[in-house]
Amino acid sequence: MKEPILKVRDLYYVYGNGQIGLDGVDIDINEGEKIAVIGSNGAGKSTFFLNVNGVLKAESGEISYRGTMINKKNLKELRKNIGIVFQDADNQIIASTVRAEVAFGPMNLKLPKEEVIKRVDEALTYMDIMDFKDRPPHYLSGGEKKKVSIADIIAMKSEIIIFDEPTVALDPLNAEMLEEVLSKLSREEKTILISTHDVDFAYRWAERIIVFCQGKIIADGSPLEIFQNEEVLKRSNLKQPMLLNVYESLVEKHLIADEKIYPRSIEVFQKMIQVIK
Amino acid sequence: MREIILFVLGFLAVAVLLMAVVGQYHSQDGKHHHKIGHKHGEGVVIDMHAYASKIRGWNPTFKVSLAMVLLILCIALNNPCVSVAVLIAMAYLTMVKGGLSVNEYLSVLMIPITFILLGTLAIAIEFSFDPIGQFNLHCGFFYIYTSQEKLKEMIFLILKVFAAVSALQMMTLSTPSSEIISVMRKAHVPKLIIELMNIIYRYIFILLDVYSKMKNSADSRQGYCDFKTSCYTFGGIAGNMLIISLKKANAYYDAMEARCYDGEMIFLEEEKKIEINQIIMAVIFVAVLFLLWGLTK
Numbered sequence: 340m341k342e343p344i345l346k347v348r349d350l351y352y353v354y355g356n357g358q359i360g361l362d363g364v365d366i367d368i369n370e371g372e373k374i375a376v377i378g379s380n381g382a383g384k385s386t387f388f389l390n391v392n393g394v395l396k397a398e399s400g401e402i403s404y405r406g407t408m409i410n411k412k413n414l415k416e417l418r419k420n421i422g423i424v425f426q427d428a429d430n431q432i433i434a435s436t437v438r439a440e441v442a443f444g445p446m447n448l449k450l451p452k453e454e455v456i457k458r459v460d461e462a463l464t465y466m467d468i469m470d471f472k473d474r475p476p477h478y479l480s481g482g483e484k485k486k487v488s489i490a491d492i493i494a495m496k497s498e499i500i501i502f503d504e505p506t507v508a509l510d511p512l513n514a515e516m517l518e519e520v521l522s523k524l525s526r527e528e529k530t531i532l533i534s535t536h537d538v539d540f541a542y543r544w545a546e547r548i549i550v551f552c553q554g555k556i557i558a559d560g561s562p563l564e565i566f567q568n569e570e571v572l573k574r575s576n577l578k579q580p581m582l583l584n585v586y587e588s589l590v591e592k593h594l595i596a597d598e599k600i601y602p603r604s605i606e607v608f609q610k611m612i613q614v615i616k
Numbered sequence: 617m618r619e620i621i622l623f624v625l626g627f628l629a630v631a632v633l634l635m636a637v638v639g640q641y642h643s644q645d646g647k648h649h650h651k652i653g654h655k656h657g658e659g660v661v662i663d664m665h666a667y668a669s670k671i672r673g674w675n676p677t678f679k680v681s682l683a684m685v686l687l688i689l690c691i692a693l694n695n696p697c698v699s700v701a702v703l704i705a706m707a708y709l710t711m712v713k714g715g716l717s718v719n720e721y722l723s724v725l726m727i728p729i730t731f732i733l734l735g736t737l738a739i740a741i742e743f744s745f746d747p748i749g750q751f752n753l754h755c756g757f758f759y760i761y762t763s764q765e766k767l768k769e770m771i772f773l774i775l776k777v778f779a780a781v782s783a784l785q786m787m788t789l790s791t792p793s794s795e796i797i798s799v800m801r802k803a804h805v806p807k808l809i810i811e812l813m814n815i816i817y818r819y820i821f822i823l824l825d826v827y828s829k830m831k832n833s834a835d836s837r838q839g840y841c842d843f844k845t846s847c848y849t850f851g852g853i854a855g856n857m858l859i860i861s862l863k864k865a866n867a868y869y870d871a872m873e874a875r876c877y878d879g880e881m882i883f884l885e886e887e888k889k890i891e892i893n894q895i896i897m898a899v900i901f902v903a904v905l906f907l908l909w910g911l912t913k
Binding site: 389392393394395415418419422423425427429430431432433434435436438439442443444446447448452455456459473474475476477478491492495 | 663664667792793794814815817818821822825864867868870871872873874875876877878881882883884885886
């Protein structure tokens with residue numbers, strides 16, 4: 340088996356007020372995986388991300404990236420290779436033009452200026468926001484800011500990209516744009532972790548789902564395994580995805596054959612129903 | 617000699633105004649001027665003009681140094697003809713070259729008018745118990761008096777101040793803050809101040825946003841129904857703003873660290889080419905100012 344790209348062992352994190360944030364997290368993340376991280380509010384998803392990125396320092400535990408143990412010295416290596424797109428773009432955007440903003444990461448990597456400009460242009464083209472490269476971020480709309488915050492990370496060429504609740508505060512059109520970007524990134528063999536409360540999205544998109552509850556990982560498996568496990572769903576205050584629910588109801592009423600072929604998207608489901616007619 | 621120069625300058629002023637009006641008329645006729653953002657307050661409007669200006673592409677160092685040189689010349693030469701010439705040239709740059717509408721330019725230029733009038737009136741007018749001076753006005757038991765000399769001094773001072781202000785407005789109305797900050801960095805202003813300026817500039821808009829959201833939500837719950845409640849709500853919002861800004865500062869720091877921030881903020885600055893003929897024009901203009909000064913001394 341291939342060596343996992345990111346290995347986390349026994350990670351403990353305690354907040355400043357003594358509250359436990361992470362309570363022994365073990366996980367292996369393989370290259371190119373599409374992982375959805377779900378769990379109720381305050382379950383430790385964001386804390387986990389910040390720990391993995393080295394922003395928060397864990398009490399104990401080990402993180403190794405491509406087989407190299409992370410310590411204080413090579414922390415920068417970790418941050419360079421793991422990018423986080425924060426939930427609120429306004430908390431991430433720091434510079435006063437879009438161009439300078441996207442360049443912030445590459446500039447911190449101390450790259451030569453030509454390389455920075457090249458990367459910025461690439462990232463802007465990637466997100467299709469070349470038009471407002473000279474605009475200040477405070478005159479952008481919410482969806483545009485989100486695009487800028489994603490371009491920030493693309494410009495850093497991180498191998499693992501973490502999205503912290505990206506679909507929150509996006510209108511359907513922008514959410515669609517986000518999914519397109521995600522599939523584009525997957526084609527480039529990027530490893531993607533997304534925290535979300537949208538179970539329908541997680542079911543449709545993810546290859547693997549990790550469930551957090553009170554600072555622990557309580558389940559880790561394929562979407563189907565997770566969403567059919569009622570105990571896990573109950574413990575983490577989650578609901579079954581609509582599509583799975585509908586499919587199971589139809590099977591129960593013997594309206595469609597129980598072939599155990601679970602449709603992941605509406606399109607597949609519609610085809611399935613047409614066959615029945 | 618002086619009369620001729622003043623006449624020429626007056627003619628130029630009218631010409632610039634006409635050009636600005638005609639330019640504006642044409643731009644409205646052709647395509648709609650696309651504006652970005654929405655209004656918050658006067659300061660933010662100036663910020664928006666800077667981004668919309670047509671001379672934004674000029675080299676910021678050139679614009680800032682030109683404004684500074686003109687500002688110093690206005691004060692140092694202390695000559696009404698120089699002041700008028702600067703006023704006209706700056707109006708030309710901002711309105712005709714920059715594409716700012718006449719109304720907007722005048723409204724921005726009028727911001728300091730109260731201060732200027734109050735300040736200069738004190739120079740022109742004096743009080744006395746006796747009817748003295750060239751002109752005097754009896755006000756009960758005292759007199760307000762002034763003289764032609766004093767009035768002239770006042771008008772020249774107003775011209776001088778307006779010329780200096782218009783030079784600075786030319787800079788602020790055509791150069792976004794981030795570029796002005798980068799010019800200051802090149803001028804070796806301490807790094808700490810530069811970083812603070814960058815962050816403060818970005819923060820102003822975030823805090824304004826937070827403030828307007830909190831104000832709206834308080835307003836929708838009758839938080840401003842009478843004076844006492846308004847004061848109470850204002851206090852609450854101010855307190856909350858402090859907490860939120862602390863929280864935001866934390867979130868920001870995390871986000872910056874996640875992108876390899878290690879204690880030094882460096883931003884990509886665009887290199888804008890400086891054009892030789894712009895410099896030549898500026899040098900010629902400064903020479904003309906000196907000539908005007910020499911002729912009317």
